[in-house]
Amino acid sequence: MIHATAIVSPQAKLHESVEVGPYAIIEDNVEIGEGSQIGSSALLASGARLGKNVKVFHGAVIGSVPQDLKFEGEESLANIGDGTVVREYATINRGTNESGSSDVGKNCLIMAYAHIAHDCKLGDHVIMANSVNLAGHVEIGDYAIIGGVVPVHQFVKIGAHSMIGGGFRVPQDVCPYSLVGGSPLKVMGLNLIGLRRREYSRETIRSLQDTFKILFFSDLNTSQAVEKIKADIEIVPEVQEILTFAEKSNRGMVK
DSSP, X not given: XXXXXXXXXXXXXXXXXXXXXXTOEEOSSOEEOTTOEEOTTOEEOTTEEEOTTOEEOTTOEEEEOXXXXXXXXXXXXXXXXXXXEEOTXXXXXXXXXXXXXXXXXXXXXXXXXXXXXXXXXXXXXXEEOTTOEEOTTOEEOTTOEEOSSOEEOTXXXXXXXXXXXXXXXXXXXXXXXXXXXXXXXXEEEEOHHHHHHTTOOHHHHHXXXXXXXXXXXXXXXXXXXXXXXXXXXXXXXXXHHHHHHXXXXXXXXXX
Protein backbone atom coordinates (compact mmCIF):
# COMPACT_ATOMS: atom_id res chain seq x y z
CA MET A 1 0.00 0.00 0.00
CA ILE A 2 3.08 2.25 0.10
CA HIS A 3 4.43 3.37 -3.27
CA ALA A 4 8.05 2.46 -3.94
CA THR A 5 9.04 6.11 -4.37
CA ALA A 6 7.50 7.29 -1.07
CA ILE A 7 9.82 8.05 1.84
CA VAL A 8 8.37 6.77 5.12
CA SER A 9 10.28 6.97 8.39
CA PRO A 10 10.55 3.66 10.25
CA GLN A 11 9.58 5.61 13.37
CA ALA A 12 6.22 6.65 11.86
CA LYS A 13 3.15 4.65 12.92
CA LEU A 14 0.87 3.74 10.02
CA HIS A 15 -2.10 1.39 10.19
CA GLU A 16 -1.59 -1.51 7.81
CA SER A 17 -4.49 -0.30 5.63
CA VAL A 18 -2.99 3.16 4.98
CA GLU A 19 -2.24 4.00 1.33
CA VAL A 20 0.74 6.23 0.50
CA GLY A 21 1.15 7.66 -3.00
CA PRO A 22 4.29 8.28 -5.06
CA TYR A 23 6.91 10.70 -3.73
CA ALA A 24 5.03 11.34 -0.49
CA ILE A 25 7.18 12.01 2.58
CA ILE A 26 6.22 10.85 6.06
CA GLU A 27 8.63 11.93 8.81
CA ASP A 28 9.37 10.64 12.31
CA ASN A 29 6.70 11.07 15.00
CA VAL A 30 3.76 10.76 12.61
CA GLU A 31 0.70 8.60 13.26
CA ILE A 32 -1.91 7.70 10.62
CA GLY A 33 -5.12 5.84 11.36
CA GLU A 34 -6.99 3.05 9.61
CA GLY A 35 -8.20 3.58 6.06
CA SER A 36 -6.42 6.89 5.48
CA GLN A 37 -5.01 7.81 2.07
CA ILE A 38 -1.93 9.98 1.52
CA GLY A 39 -1.65 11.44 -1.97
CA SER A 40 1.37 11.91 -4.18
CA SER A 41 4.04 14.38 -3.07
CA ALA A 42 2.25 15.12 0.21
CA LEU A 43 4.36 15.89 3.28
CA LEU A 44 3.38 14.69 6.74
CA ALA A 45 5.91 16.34 9.01
CA SER A 46 6.85 15.38 12.56
CA GLY A 47 3.90 15.87 14.89
CA ALA A 48 1.17 15.05 12.37
CA ARG A 49 -1.63 12.91 13.79
CA LEU A 50 -4.27 11.65 11.36
CA GLY A 51 -7.38 9.75 12.41
CA LYS A 52 -9.29 7.15 10.46
CA ASN A 53 -10.30 7.54 6.80
CA VAL A 54 -8.51 10.86 6.32
CA LYS A 55 -7.77 11.76 2.70
CA VAL A 56 -4.76 13.95 1.95
CA PHE A 57 -4.44 15.02 -1.68
CA HIS A 58 -1.43 15.83 -3.86
CA GLY A 59 1.09 18.28 -2.45
CA ALA A 60 -0.67 18.98 0.86
CA VAL A 61 1.53 19.64 3.92
CA ILE A 62 0.47 18.71 7.47
CA GLY A 63 2.50 19.27 10.64
CA SER A 64 5.10 21.71 9.35
CA VAL A 65 6.64 24.09 11.89
CA PRO A 66 4.68 27.27 12.76
CA GLN A 67 5.29 30.52 10.93
CA ASP A 68 5.68 32.22 14.29
CA LEU A 69 8.81 34.06 15.43
CA LYS A 70 8.09 33.00 19.03
CA PHE A 71 8.37 29.33 18.09
CA GLU A 72 11.51 27.79 19.58
CA GLY A 73 11.39 24.28 18.21
CA GLU A 74 9.19 22.82 20.95
CA GLU A 75 7.38 19.56 20.27
CA SER A 76 3.77 20.03 19.28
CA LEU A 77 1.07 18.37 17.17
CA ALA A 78 -1.21 18.85 14.19
CA ASN A 79 -4.31 16.71 14.79
CA ILE A 80 -6.66 15.78 11.93
CA GLY A 81 -9.98 14.14 12.82
CA ASP A 82 -11.60 11.08 11.28
CA GLY A 83 -13.05 11.46 7.80
CA THR A 84 -11.51 14.85 7.08
CA VAL A 85 -10.40 15.68 3.53
CA VAL A 86 -7.36 17.90 2.88
CA ARG A 87 -7.19 18.94 -0.76
CA GLU A 88 -4.27 19.86 -3.01
CA TYR A 89 -1.52 22.09 -1.60
CA ALA A 90 -3.36 22.95 1.61
CA THR A 91 -0.99 23.59 4.54
CA ILE A 92 -1.60 22.92 8.22
CA ASN A 93 1.06 24.01 10.71
CA ARG A 94 1.46 22.34 14.09
CA GLY A 95 0.96 24.21 17.36
CA THR A 96 3.25 26.13 19.69
CA ASN A 97 3.69 26.20 23.46
CA GLU A 98 0.58 28.38 23.60
CA SER A 99 -1.75 25.38 23.19
CA GLY A 100 0.48 22.51 22.07
CA SER A 101 -1.45 21.66 18.92
CA SER A 102 -3.40 22.72 15.88
CA ASP A 103 -6.65 20.75 15.72
CA VAL A 104 -8.98 20.00 12.82
CA GLY A 105 -12.15 18.11 13.74
CA LYS A 106 -13.96 15.21 12.11
CA ASN A 107 -15.45 15.22 8.60
CA CYS A 108 -14.05 18.61 7.64
CA LEU A 109 -13.29 19.68 4.07
CA ILE A 110 -10.16 21.79 3.66
CA MET A 111 -10.03 22.81 0.00
CA ALA A 112 -7.03 23.51 -2.22
CA TYR A 113 -4.41 26.07 -1.17
CA ALA A 114 -6.08 26.76 2.20
CA HIS A 115 -3.81 27.50 5.15
CA ILE A 116 -4.38 26.68 8.83
CA ALA A 117 -1.79 28.37 11.03
CA HIS A 118 -0.43 27.36 14.43
CA ASP A 119 -2.78 26.72 17.37
CA CYS A 120 -5.98 26.96 15.32
CA LYS A 121 -8.96 24.93 16.57
CA LEU A 122 -11.59 23.71 14.11
CA GLY A 123 -14.72 21.82 15.11
CA ASP A 124 -16.43 19.05 13.15
CA HIS A 125 -17.92 19.38 9.64
CA VAL A 126 -16.15 22.68 8.94
CA ILE A 127 -15.78 23.64 5.26
CA MET A 128 -12.95 25.95 4.19
CA ALA A 129 -13.11 26.80 0.48
CA ASN A 130 -10.10 27.39 -1.77
CA SER A 131 -7.36 29.71 -0.50
CA VAL A 132 -8.91 30.53 2.87
CA ASN A 133 -6.08 31.70 5.14
CA LEU A 134 -6.34 31.37 8.91
CA ALA A 135 -3.85 33.27 11.05
CA GLY A 136 -2.72 31.81 14.38
CA HIS A 137 -5.09 30.91 17.22
CA VAL A 138 -8.29 31.11 15.14
CA GLU A 139 -11.22 29.08 16.48
CA ILE A 140 -14.04 27.77 14.26
CA GLY A 141 -17.21 26.07 15.50
CA ASP A 142 -18.97 23.00 14.09
CA TYR A 143 -20.55 23.22 10.61
CA ALA A 144 -19.13 26.68 9.87
CA ILE A 145 -18.52 27.41 6.19
CA ILE A 146 -15.93 29.91 4.93
CA GLY A 147 -16.04 31.02 1.29
CA GLY A 148 -12.99 31.16 -0.95
CA VAL A 149 -10.06 33.56 -0.68
CA VAL A 150 -10.96 34.75 2.84
CA PRO A 151 -8.24 35.94 5.25
CA VAL A 152 -9.06 35.54 8.95
CA HIS A 153 -7.24 37.68 11.55
CA GLN A 154 -5.38 35.98 14.41
CA PHE A 155 -7.39 35.10 17.53
CA VAL A 156 -10.72 35.51 15.72
CA LYS A 157 -13.55 33.15 16.73
CA ILE A 158 -16.04 31.98 14.12
CA GLY A 159 -19.22 30.57 15.62
CA ALA A 160 -20.89 27.26 14.82
CA HIS A 161 -23.29 27.04 11.84
CA SER A 162 -22.16 30.42 10.50
CA MET A 163 -21.37 31.11 6.85
CA ILE A 164 -18.90 33.69 5.53
CA GLY A 165 -19.12 34.82 1.91
CA GLY A 166 -16.12 34.46 -0.37
CA GLY A 167 -13.51 37.15 -0.78
CA PHE A 168 -14.18 39.09 2.42
CA ARG A 169 -11.73 39.93 5.20
CA VAL A 170 -12.62 38.73 8.73
CA PRO A 171 -11.12 41.06 11.37
CA GLN A 172 -13.53 40.28 14.26
CA ASP A 173 -15.51 37.42 15.77
CA VAL A 174 -18.42 35.99 13.77
CA CYS A 175 -21.60 35.14 15.69
CA PRO A 176 -22.90 31.56 15.61
CA TYR A 177 -25.72 30.90 13.10
CA SER A 178 -24.99 34.09 11.17
CA LEU A 179 -24.61 34.81 7.46
CA VAL A 180 -21.95 37.47 6.94
CA GLY A 181 -20.50 39.25 3.93
CA GLY A 182 -19.65 42.63 2.48
CA SER A 183 -16.73 44.98 2.86
CA PRO A 184 -16.43 45.93 5.63
CA LEU A 185 -17.83 42.64 6.86
CA LYS A 186 -21.32 42.75 8.37
CA VAL A 187 -24.08 40.41 9.49
CA MET A 188 -26.69 39.92 6.77
CA GLY A 189 -28.97 37.75 8.90
CA LEU A 190 -29.35 34.15 9.95
CA ASN A 191 -27.77 31.32 7.98
CA LEU A 192 -31.29 30.08 7.25
CA ILE A 193 -30.36 27.62 4.51
CA GLY A 194 -27.79 25.92 6.75
CA LEU A 195 -30.21 25.75 9.68
CA ARG A 196 -32.99 24.25 7.56
CA ARG A 197 -30.63 21.72 6.03
CA ARG A 198 -29.72 20.61 9.54
CA GLU A 199 -33.42 20.39 10.45
CA TYR A 200 -33.61 23.04 13.12
CA SER A 201 -37.22 23.51 14.25
CA ARG A 202 -39.31 26.52 13.24
CA GLU A 203 -39.54 27.51 16.89
CA THR A 204 -35.77 27.53 17.30
CA ILE A 205 -35.28 29.50 14.09
CA ARG A 206 -37.89 32.02 15.25
CA SER A 207 -36.09 32.46 18.58
CA LEU A 208 -32.80 33.00 16.72
CA GLN A 209 -34.43 35.54 14.40
CA ASP A 210 -35.80 37.49 17.38
CA THR A 211 -32.35 37.37 18.98
CA PHE A 212 -30.67 38.66 15.83
CA LYS A 213 -33.14 41.54 15.52
CA ILE A 214 -32.11 42.79 18.94
CA LEU A 215 -28.41 42.02 18.70
CA PHE A 216 -27.69 43.20 15.16
CA PHE A 217 -30.62 45.23 13.84
CA SER A 218 -31.44 47.57 16.72
CA ASP A 219 -29.76 50.72 18.01
CA LEU A 220 -28.48 48.91 21.11
CA ASN A 221 -24.82 48.21 21.74
CA THR A 222 -23.81 44.62 22.42
CA SER A 223 -24.05 44.83 26.23
CA GLN A 224 -27.48 46.46 26.07
CA ALA A 225 -28.67 43.95 23.48
CA VAL A 226 -27.55 41.00 25.60
CA GLU A 227 -29.54 42.32 28.58
CA LYS A 228 -32.65 42.85 26.44
CA ILE A 229 -32.37 39.36 24.96
CA LYS A 230 -32.16 37.87 28.45
CA ALA A 231 -35.27 39.80 29.45
CA ASP A 232 -37.40 39.33 26.32
CA ILE A 233 -36.41 36.10 24.55
CA GLU A 234 -36.90 32.49 25.58
CA ILE A 235 -33.37 31.26 26.28
CA VAL A 236 -33.24 28.05 24.26
CA PRO A 237 -29.79 26.41 24.01
CA GLU A 238 -29.02 28.08 20.68
CA VAL A 239 -29.81 31.54 22.06
CA GLN A 240 -27.67 30.80 25.11
CA GLU A 241 -24.83 29.83 22.78
CA ILE A 242 -25.03 33.27 21.17
CA LEU A 243 -25.11 35.04 24.54
CA THR A 244 -22.09 33.09 25.78
CA PHE A 245 -20.24 33.79 22.54
CA ALA A 246 -20.96 37.53 22.79
CA GLU A 247 -19.86 37.72 26.41
CA LYS A 248 -16.59 35.90 25.69
CA SER A 249 -15.72 37.79 22.51
CA ASN A 250 -12.32 39.42 22.97
CA ARG A 251 -12.03 41.07 19.57
CA GLY A 252 -15.64 42.25 19.39
CA MET A 253 -18.20 40.79 17.02
CA VAL A 254 -18.92 41.65 13.42
CA LYS A 255 -22.17 43.66 13.64
